[in-house]
Amino acid sequence: EIVLTQSPATLSLSPGERATLSCRASQSVGSYLAWYQQKPGQAPRLLIYDASNRATGIPARFSGSGSGTDFTLTISSPEPEDFAVYYCQQRNKWPPTFGQGTKVEIK
Amino acid sequence: EVQLLESGGGLVQPGGSLRLSCTASGFTFTSYAMNWVRQAPGQGLEWVSTLGSEGYNTYYADSVRGRFTISRDTSRNTLFLQMNNLRADDTAVYYCAKPRYCRDGNCYYFDPWGPGTLVTVSS
Numbered sequence: 001e002i003v004l005t006q007s008p009a010t011l012s013l014s015p016g017e018r019a020t021l022s023c024r025a026s027q028s029v030g031s032y033l034a035w036y037q038q039k040p041g042q043a044p045r046l047l048i049y050d051a052s053n054r055a056t057g058i059p060a061r062f063s064g065s066g067s068g069t070d071f072t073l074t075i076s077s078p079e080p081e082d083f084a085v086y087y088c089q090q091r092n093k094w095p096p097t098f099g100q101g102t103k104v105e106i107k
Numbered sequence: 108e109v110q111l112l113e114s115g116g117g118l119v120q121p122g123g124s125l126r127l128s129c130t131a132s133g134f135t136f137t138s139y140a141m142n143w144v145r146q147a148p149g150q151g152l153e154w155v156s157t158l159g160s161e162g163y164n165t166y167y168a169d170s171v172r173g174r175f176t177i178s179r180d181t182s183r184n185t186l187f188l189q190m191n192n193l194r195a196d197d198t199a200v201y202y203c204a205k206p207r208y209c210r211d212g213n214c215y216y217f218d219p220w221g222p223g224t225l226v227t228v229s230s
Contacts, residue, residue, distance in 0.1 A: 032215065034207070045218075091215045
């Protein structure tokens with residue numbers, strides 16, 4: 001199965017400081033990569049799909065880029081509600097797999 | 108509005124069984140493959156199982172194959188996960204999720220998710 005490695009494990013930021021999260025795949029996933037946000041006690045929410053498409057209702061400060069094996073989620077100017085855990089997920093090959101998550105916390 | 112609501116979780120002893128349900132509304136249930144994804148306490152996300160949109164193709168993670176069975180009742184727009192021979196490492200919140208989109212017979216990503224139901228396997 002395809003292994004997704006996210007870095008860093010924890011990202012400490014001040015509100016408004018640009019956030020850059022990385023997801024690396026063990027083999028090419030093309031553009032079949034998504035990003036999810038999860039807050040404590042809540043279900044994950046789809047942010048980005050097909051590497052760079054924002055899901056319905058997702059603010060423009062969230063953007064995704066990359067293809068093949070290297071992907072990035074950028075939060076241009078994080079709001080207080082953006083401090084959460086972020087997961088990447090690939091759907092290029094079966095089974096679908098997730099990264100281990102990056103926690104974005106307030107510095 | 109698409110809504111998913113899981114139920115059926117609880118405390119069960121190792122070796123026991125449990126059946127989870129996911130009631131869906133707001134979309135054509137039979138047009139989409141449906142999924143179960145789980146999250147152990149304090150851990151990441153793990154895909155568990157998918158039922159094809161036709162209702163008979165089933166897919167399982169290696170960790171649950173042979174113990175879990177996914178199915179649906181189209182008259183009730185409900186997805187099920189029958190879990191047998193449960194183990195301590197099956198303890199998790201189980202989420203039901205619809206695909207973001209389907210194309211050429213394949214479905215992609217998970218959107219939205221239900222709120223989840225907690226399964227605890229312990230003696």
